[in-house]
Amino acid sequence: ETAVFQTPNYHVTQVGNEVSFNCKQTLGHDTMYWYKQDSKKLLKIMFSYNNKQLIVNETVPRRFSPQSSDKAHLNLRIKSVEPEDSAVYLCASSDWGGAETLYFGSGTRLTVL
């Protein structure tokens, strides 16, 4: 049963456009994450958000910005997309920001032409 919901499933856009992806979790977790999964399946954490505290991965370009209205929602905005942004973006949540189980959504596949 899916408990982390992501929209859209797919998005195709052109270089320079702005895109936004949505994520909602119904598990009551305090911590949410965005991961980037490239074409080789490598998983890289981009952001984690715990009780209104945002933890940014310093390697993430500044055109990426997470947005959270409450602990159940964590969206991702990308200003002026680049070709290297083509990937699957996975949202996840966990009970706390530690070694608890991560629950992933099914991902949003972004293709930048």
Added chain:
Amino acid sequence: QQQVRQSPQSLTVWEGETAILNCSYENSAFDYFPWYQQFPGEGPALLISILSVSNKKEDGRFTIFFNKREKKLSLHIADSQPGDSATYFCAASNAGAKLTFGGGTRLTVRP
């Protein structure tokens, strides 16, 4: 520097065989090692995990063998089924820190 490494990158076995997926890590402080399973079009899902105080963890056909001294662990999938075909990620963390994922092993089980 990749802190968690997996091998092989891809593995093909016949139905009924035991698939062995390997993982090694750099950070001696890691104490929690989950394995995640990912099917195409889905996000990863926790399959089985082990703490560094144990050297073996079993759950049905899935077994983790852990060697703390060598900083290695392996996932054994007994009696492999075509439905086990997926990408498997080894991950590690310590004391509440974020998970570090390996690069994954893509398993194909042929009928």
